[in-house]
Amino acid sequence: MNNILLKPFDTKYESVPFEQIKNEDYKPAILEGIENAKKEIDAIVDNSEAPTFENTLEALEHVGKQLNRVTEAFFNITSAETNDYLEKVQEEISPVLAEYGNDITLNEGLFEKVKAVYEQTDKEDLSAEAYRLLDKTYKSFTRNGALLNATDKETLRGIDKELAALKVKFSQNVLQETNAYILHLTDEQELEGIPDSIKAQAKEEARKRKLEGWVFTLQYPSLVPFLTYAKNRERRKELYLANGKKAFKANEFNNEQIIKSIVQLRDQRAKLLGFDTHAAFVLEERMASKPDTVFDFLYDLLHKAKPFAGKDIEALKPLAAKDGIETLMPYDHAYYAEKLREEKFDFSEEKLKPYFPLNQVLHAAFDAAGKLYGLTFEERKDIQKYHEEVTVYEVLENGKHKALLYTDWHPRDGKRAGAWMTSFKGQYRSNGIDHRPHISIVCNFSRPNGEVPSLLTFNEVTTLFHEFGHALHGMMADTVYESLSGTNVYWDFVELPSQFMENYCYQKNFLATFAKHYKTGELLPMEQIDKIVASANYMEGYQTMRQLSFGLLDMAYHTGKLKQDNSIEGFEKQITNETQLYPTVEGVAQSPSFSHIFPGGYSSGYYSYKWSEVLDADAFAYFKEEGIFNPEIAAKFKTLLSKGGTEDPMDLYVAFRGRKPSVDALLERAGISE
Known part of the structure; x- marks a missing residue:
């Protein structure tokens, strides 16, 4: 069988040969890759020599390299460019891969060798990175069932297979529901308030569907502008309800029972492994370390932020009252928040968009990376x-190859919603060769329309810088072992580099280098730039409460609070009640489409966005003290980025900052300090 995925990639920088891969290649390549990897495991176990770091830990680190390349490509494609065939393969292959993972961690002969090296090796005998690999590997075995009896190991295998299948189904249901809904309007009066550029996109969406009028969807570049600008309150409510009912309707794509099953299985798995809850299991390997620390952190922020959030909502009420609205509802928030922004700061997201064409913003991010770390980007x-629609850049440092960067900006039916960074190949060193990473950024920004390029809202500008921060973390990797490189760090540390980069979007002198009108090249007037900077804290109280509601909901699901007879909607409203600033809307729920915590990697970890904000605010305050492109401070931050997970994250932060982070910088930046 001539399957290109079964051979080393004979391409430039060993990049994935996407254009030569057939959909039918993935499954057999993954299955054969698993069998080859098992043989590599057997070779480690059957080695008659005494177990050593080299013949056990390093050998294990290199097991299944080709399989990993194939699975990384496959699962990235099923997120960014899936189809019915690939979804079926994903359903079939995910439980098989879960079983393969169990075959490694539950292999008694392999664990005995790892355990022997762990117990017999002095920390001083290894480099800090090597010892980190040893410690991480040993914990990976013990935390995933190596110490269980035979019966419990079989139970664990069953749980993991079932979880793998459920997570795939959850994601597929959300994608189906997102694609299935449209708001089709034929009366232009119903578009009052919506900017011409958004109407033009909706017109084009209708044309593609062979419909008259205008079509709005649940894709971010369509949903958010409608909720922000449409004067027609009933239509806003209609779209808001449709979004809130994703995977929450009485049909085959409903995720309610899947949520209960995932939560129950995670809890069962944690208890099987000796933990009280799934959150306790997860947080053992996080900076926060235990659920109580997370709850204390979230509630402390909640009590500090809530008075400011209340003021944010109160400020909207006079505007709504002018329209005869006595009671503001959640579907009113974006509309009146934008009206107040225009009134207060004399600018709107829509009026700013011509100054932020996508390509211009991207090259501003490239420019920041050049000033900070000496990187350049050349399209290949x-x-x-x-x-x-994907563009590939070669990343260079002092003219030398550093990484590949893939960018994919616009929504498609086969792409899930949101924005994310991922990788097709991690960084590692082997036999004197530094294997450089292949990184990808995937977003859902508005498409170009005729002669008008893709124009970003300021919120999307910060999104691009956020994902670019993650990408820099991956691209700057400089470690020996791939499992410790780049973003392979504690989950509540991983958002530091991304949120750190968002700060540059609010720096006046930097903004003035790229906020230029796409047609005329005219610089955004300085008074407007001043207003963007002044608006940095706008609605920050409200946004903080929103993030806290997600974090508390996540923790509630994973600390045993959900009972099987709870309704998902009722449970969600009960848990988030203290964070809610508007009256309840019946018949909607966030959880059935909460992909971050159910199929995604943020279970018991959504708090990390706010946790990392403490780090990023404190880190950027250091830059502001010394200069936002200060080469000495940038060199220290570059070291933090390059070390990945080779050191404890707090040690890395202290080495960079000279002390532990302070929450004061976050409170001051957010405008929620007294």
């Missing part, structure tokens, strides 16, 4: 890509 036409 000779690297294969998975979709014609």
Whole structure:
């Protein structure tokens, strides 16, 4: 069988040969890759020599390299460019991969060798990175069932297979529901308030569907502008309800029972492994370390932020009253928040968009990376890509190859919602060769429309910088072991580099270098830039409460609070009640489409966005003291980025900052300090 995925990639920088891969190649390549990896495991176990770090830990680190390349490509494609065939393969292959993972961690012969090296090796005999790998690997075995009896191991295998299948189904249901809904309007009066550029996109969406009028969808570039600008309150409510009912309707794509099953299985798994809850299991390997620390952190912020959030909502009421609205509802928030922003700061997201064409913003991010870390970015036409809209850049440092960066900006039916960074190949060193990473940024920004390029809202500008921060973390990796490189760090540390980069969007002198009108090249007037900077804290109380509601909901699901007879909607409203600033809307729920915590990697970890904000605010305050592109401070931050997970994250932070982080910088930046 001539399957290109079964051979080393004979391409530039060993990049994935996307244009030569057939959909039918993935499953057999993954299955054969698993069998080959099992043989590599057997070779480690059957080695008659005494177990050593080299013949056990390093050998294990290199097991299944080709399989990993294939699975990384496959699961990235099923997020960014899936289809019915690939979804079926994903359903079939996910439980098989879960079983393969169990075959490694539950392999008694392999664990005995790892355990022997762990118990017999002095920390001083290894480099800090090597010892970190040893410690992480040993914990990976013990935390995933190596010490269980035979019966419990079989139970664990069953749980993991079932979880793998449920997570795939959850994601597929959300994608189906997102794609299935449209708001089709034929009366232009119902579009009052909506900017011409958004109407033009909706017109084009209707044309693609062979419909008259205008079509709005649940994709972010369509949903958010409608809720922000549409004067027609009933239509806003209609779209808000549709979004809140995703995977929450009485149909085959309902995720309610899947949520209960995932939560129950995670809890069962944690208890099987000796933990009180799934959150306790997860947090053992996080900076926060235990659920009580997370709850204390979230509630402390909640009590500090709530008075400011209340003021945010009160400020909207006079505007709503002018329209005869006595009681503001959640579907009113974006509309009146934008009206107040225009009134208070004399600018609107829509009026700013012509100054933020996508390509211009991207090159501003590139420019920041150049000033901070000496990186340059050159488009490559000779690297294969998975979709014609993808662009590939070679990243250079002092003229030397550093990484590949894939960018994929616009919504498609086969792409899940949101924005994320991922990788097709991690960084590691082997046999004197530094294997450099292949990083990808995927977003859902508005498409170009005729001669008008893709124009970003300021919120989308910060999103691009956020994902670019993650990408820099991956691109700057400089470690020996791939499992410790780049973003392979504690989950409540991983958002530091991304949120750190968002700060640059509010720096006046930096904004003035790239906020230029796409047609005329005219610089955004300085008074407008001043207003953007002044608006940095706008609605920060409200936004903080929103993030806290997600974090508390996540923790509630994973600390045993959900009972099987609870309704998902009722449970969600009960848990988030203290964070709610508007009256309840019946028949909607966030949980059935909460992909971060159910299929995604943020279970018991959504708090990390706020946790990392403490770190990023404190880190950027250091830059502001010394200069936002200060080379000495940047060199220290570059070291933090490059070390990945080779050191404890707090040690890395203290080495950079000279002390532990302080929450004061976050409170001051957010405008929620007294």
